[in-house]
Amino acid sequence: MSFELPALGYAFNALEPHIDAKTMEIHHGKHHQAYVTNLNNALAGTPAENMAIEEICKNISKYPVAVRNNGGGHYNHSFFWSLLKVDGGKPSASLASAIDAAFGSFDEFKTKFAAAGTGRFGSGWAWLTFTDGKLVISSTPNQDNPIMDIAEVKGTPILALDVWEHAYYLHYQNRRPDYIAAFWNVVNWDEVSKRFAEASK
Ligand code: MN3
Numbered sequence: 001m002s003f004e005l006p007a008l009g010y011a012f013n014a015l016e017p018h019i020d021a022k023t024m025e026i027h028h029g030k031h032h033q034a035y036v037t038n039l040n041n042a043l044a045g046t047p048a049e050n051m052a053i054e055e056i057c058k059n060i061s062k063y064p065v066a067v068r069n070n071g072g073g074h075y076n077h078s079f080f081w082s083l084l085k086v087d088g089g090k091p092s093a094s095l096a097s098a099i100d101a102a103f104g105s106f107d108e109f110k111t112k113f114a115a116a117g118t119g120r121f122g123s124g125w126a127w128l129t130f131t132d133g134k135l136v137i138s139s140t141p142n143q144d145n146p147i148m149d150i151a152e153v154k155g156t157p158i159l160a161l162d163v164w165e166h167a168y169y170l171h172y173q174n175r176r177p178d179y180i181a182a183f184w185n186v187v188n189w190d191e192v193s194k195r196f197a198e199a200s201k
């Protein structure tokens with residue numbers, strides 16, 4: 001058994017004009033595929049080749065850096081695709097009140113999350129994570145994520161944003177803040193709310 005590229009679940013152009021079809025096609029079919037291929041190569045013949053990617057991430061400090069980078073890449077992108085949708089609803093009542101409790105208001109949350117994305121120097125991710133009974137915003141370098149044992153802020157991620165240049169450069173060039181602003185139009189809040197409900201029960 002080996003890891004496989006999950007289907008996107010929607011068309012490459014489904015998120016236009018906010019995220020363009022060419023970016024989605026290359027991001028999913030080339031970048032994510034490369035993480036999957038390199039993860040399989042890195043784990044071939046080891047006991048971990050049959051493990052769930054979550055279990056590998058939780059113990060990532062025990063693995064070579066190729067597993068950290070490509071296993072993280074596989075987990076993060078699989079998660080990210082599921083969070084994107086045009087007309088993706090709005091936060092559930094319980095998620096909305098948890099956001100207000102943690103950040104003051106929904107607008108404050110968006111400002112702080114965007115700041116985590118713009119403030120990440122180089123390549124990485126912004127995260128909204130449920131941990132110790134509350135929501136926190138963080139960012140990680142490269143393909144690290146909050147379920148990794150090496151993460152500064154650990155917990156169950158419920159929202160993620162890829163801020164690698166490959167996620168936006170074709171359409172937005174150097175304008176990462178514009179990409180992040182557009183991201184709010186394609187958040188699948190129904191999915192985020194579902195993940196929050198599971199994490200917080
Ligand atoms: Mn990416």
